[in-house]
Amino acid sequence: MIRIVIAEDQGMLRGALGSLLDFEDDLEVIAQAKNGEEAIRFIQTLKPDICLMDIEMPLMSGLEVAEELKKQGVNCKIIILTTFARPGYFERAVKADVHGYMLKDGSSDELAESIRSVMKGKREFAPELIFGSMKDENPLTKRECDVLRMVADGKTAKEISAILFLSAGTVRNYMSEIISKLQVKNRIEAISIAEEKGWI
Amino acid sequence: MIRIVIAEDQGMLRGALGSLLDFEDDLEVIAQAKNGEEAIRFIQTLKPDICLMDIEMPLMSGLEVAEELKKQGVNCKIIILTTFARPGYFERAVKADVHGYMLKDGSSDELAESIRSVMKGKREFAPELIFGSMKDENPLTKRECDVLRMVADGKTAKEISAILFLSAGTVRNYMSEIISKLQVKNRIEAISIAEEKGWI
């Protein structure tokens, strides 16, 4: 019996998947977490074989959970199940040694098959992740990402310079460099692209 | 037998809900649409009793579909099923005479009960929609929304002035008014709040 924890903040999908996967003879959903912290707690205490992990969840993202569990050497195979085919998310997931990265546009039957596959030692990555724009490398440095994230939060260059102990000119220069690297014409487009790619 | 069309771009939820609702003795899922245009087409040809309608879908949003079907006098009860408790979405849905507005954090059992309720002539609105910030009235005029939407798309004041046949000063003044009404300190926060509220 493959023991599964589901980590998904959206109750309807969580419940529906829980029911459908439980119908399978060889699968057992032993817990359902609605945020990242519950996910960590259930995985630590119940020690499931598999965790189906959403990414964008309250309290702690699925990627943060995966990174934390890898750091703790927890022996649970994580399959990311997300809406977003974002290179930044994918790269981070791969670095966290997840066993799968599935998109939510497949069926629950396909998901069940992927779970069985992963239990047999395979890695299940949705085919469309391997090609095209999913391989986009993040062109921004860590500092640039830090700055863009704060701009995306609505902070002014003045505020950001105070937080990072930089001059306002430096912060403006970072923004200018970001705009140039992403080949956009202003900060709003820069934020949009970086979020779509999962780089911030 | 209550005949249901499901309109949901996310395949896994669409399939899972389709299966679970079909298990109910008195419910029959007769079609599943993955975008707004399919939804319109299926509703027009199959004439279901109920349509479960997501909002954010490709080609045509669920709200646009509902508005179009109201305009055509189509006799199908629409139940909005969305992730977002946004006053702008809610107001628009109510104006389109939908029969329900449910959030995706409930269970499929609760959803089935709501469908039965709606068939008996009731309106099903998630309780949390009636209170608090869901009643926030959009403080922006139509013109201000037009301008903010284009700013959110990354357009400059210069571009917007060309598109709307206004002077750049006028566009800047609209932005300034928007920033003041929403009580934020810049356009990025203005975009954020307006999107969260479903006003743009």
Next chain:
DNA sequence: TAAAAAAAATGACAAATGTCATCCGAAATA
């Protein structure tokens, strides 16, 4: 290990945004 490249950092200047005072026409109110 040394040289080259990249990242981090800065401030002057140009360009864009945001504020403010103002005017006109439409809509709302008395």
Next chain:
DNA sequence: TATTTCGGATGACATTTGTCATTTTTTTTA
């Protein structure tokens, strides 16, 4: 119907953002 208020619109001025040239430090490469 007249008056008041609001929305739409404009441009001058103040403030902020974005560009550019530059320097220093760190990282990468030969």
